[in-house]
Amino acid sequence: MTGMHALQKMLGEHAHPRADRVQAGDFLEIEPDVFAFGVSYNAQEADKLEADLAELGVKQFPLKDKIFAFQDHGAPAPSGAFAAGQKKWREVFRSRGIPVADPGAGISHLIMTERGIVGPGTVVALRDSHTPTMGAVGAFAASLAGNVLALFSIGRYWLDVPRVSLVKLEGKLRKGVFGRDVALHINGRLRQRGALGQALEFGGSYVQALSMDMRFTLCNTATEVGAMASYIQPDRITLEWAEPRATRPIKVYETDSDFEYEKVWELDVSELEPQVAAPHAPDNVKALDEVVGTQINQAYLGSCASGRLEDIAAAAAVVRGRKVHPDVRFIVTPGSREVLNAAIRLGYIEALNDANAIVTHANCGACPGLHGGVLAPGDVAIACNTRNFQGRMGQGAEIYLASPATVAASALEGRITNPLKYMS
Amino acid sequence: MKLAGRVWKFPQDDINTDQIRPKMYAHLPLRDQAKHCLEMLDREFGDKVWSGDIVVAGRNFGAGSSTPAFAALIALGIAAVVAESFARVFFRGSISGGLVVIPCPGIVELVTNGDRIEVDTVANTVVAVTTGRTLACTPLPGVLREMVELGGEKAYLKARIAAASR
Ligand code: SF4
Secondary structure (H helix, E strand, O other), X not given: OOOOOHHHHHHHHOEOOOOOOXXXXXXXXXXXXXXXXXXXXXXXXXXXXXXXXXXXXXXXXXXXXXXXXXXXXXXXXOOHHHHHHHHHHHHHHHOOOOOEOOOOEEOHHHHHHHOOOOOOOOEXXXXXXXXXXXXXXXXXXXXXXXXXHHHHHOOOEEEEOOOEEEEEEEOOOOOOOOHHHHHHHHHHHHOOXXXXXXXXXXXXXXXXXXOHHHHHHHHHHHHHHOOOEEEOXXXXXXXXXXXXXXXXXXXXXXXXXXXXXOOEEEEEOOOOOOEEEOOEOOOOEEEHHHOOOXXXXXXXXXXXXXXXXXXXXXXXXXXXXXXXXXXXXXXXXXXXXXXXXXXXXXXXXXXXXXXXXXXXXXXXXXXXXXXXXXXXXXXXXXXXXXXXXXXXXXXXXXXXXXXXXXXXXXXXXXXXXXXHHHOO | OEEEEEEEEEOOOOOEHHHHOOHHHOOOOHHHHHOOOOOOOOOOHHHHOOOOXXXXXXXXXXXXXXXXXXXXXXXXXXXXXXXXXXXXXXXXHHHXXXXXXXXXXXXXXXXXXXXXXXXXXXXXXXXXXXOOOEEEOOOOOHHHHHHHHHOOHHHHHHHHHHHHHO
């Protein structure tokens, strides 16, 4: 038997019964360290959960002290139906003594890592499909994929131990090219099935020198290539970020030297140009210059892919002292209140506001197409959210995915624009 | 469990949750949402499909979000989805929710639209009734197999909690 990956060791340690040797394909019953739940807007779903819990005879949640609830999708409510649904969902948690984060606190993945609820070695269960984002701190973070009732009623869920592939990134980026361009390039290379059901580790000299903000951006994109989890081996950068925030013990797992990766993807980022994912798939990736000049109606900066401080800094640098094109709605949604506060302190928000960008509270914002920037049929958007499926941000609209700098430069010109000319 | 039904074939890869349950109808009751299931690929699918029919699809069926898109297929009465492969979140969510989902490499080539197929979740096979050709499906690990046989995660938990208190 060959060696184990750090993620596989994490799972083995959280398994019931505990498993010291696990391998890809094993199916484990796991007790997570953290169970996070995004408050939905669907009242029927809340009623059904309560009915199911009553049927199973569950009154208190066995994971009670490990549950965190958030309101990040479509909150505060854009309509009466949403308001009624969210009210019911909040009640599910509050009636059992579980606090619910307010709708301006931000996106679950950001809050949990920023607040040190999830750190190196944490096994976290969350329904959201972009849960792998949190692998950037060295956690095991995979979407629940079913299992909701199990986690509420018996406090455990089932995970298949994944095979692990490595994306090895070498080199340094050219000016005008950002972490998000690298992430989009990975989407294009691996396509939507490149890591189907696997975990995806990011490594190499580019990653070793990378900021935490951009590590989250890389790990976020694992979802778009079918991966169940992401991983970056915690290093000095991780620990300097995670230690002051930690609310639970940090544990750094190491991958055995004889571990065999399912596949190793080697990419050199040195020559990379700004990238874009054209409608309607996140792996429909091209060099940005192929679509430069395309007219846009909306530009969106935000989401769990690109709503962090570095993203906002890049956009603020582009628009500072300039004005958004009058025909464009440029919406900026910080990923969390921590990001918003820092962006205010550093003057980024002022620069964006002066440029006529619409700066909102911290949230998922327009990304899931629920409120605050829904597109009309025929609208074209350039956005740095996670995916551009047909209909995601509005029926009949087209979404181009790009980096925050590209989004900001395009907002200024009213058409897709290479940000390089705005980089001093 | 054994199922037989008429095939609706969507040979495309990467059919995503926004296509299975388009979000713009999220405010409607589930029944009405289901009418729009897969309409981006076949405008009348929601009207033409009968209860008991089986969807056959390409690779990575159910890519995308963790929203319970499978509920639209259940609401239409779809008996099972047999695909070359599934997106993990959709796959596991469907099993929990009581939709029979079967990964079966080779299925797109095995059948054409309108064929009848028989699915056996214990023997792990799919049979094309007219040609008699049989394919082996990817077997499920124990807990998931139990969930499929019992009809979903709730039924499984119910049985487990009852067994523990006995
Ligand atoms: S920002 Fe978008 S992709 Fe991320 S959790 Fe929110 S809705 Fe999902």
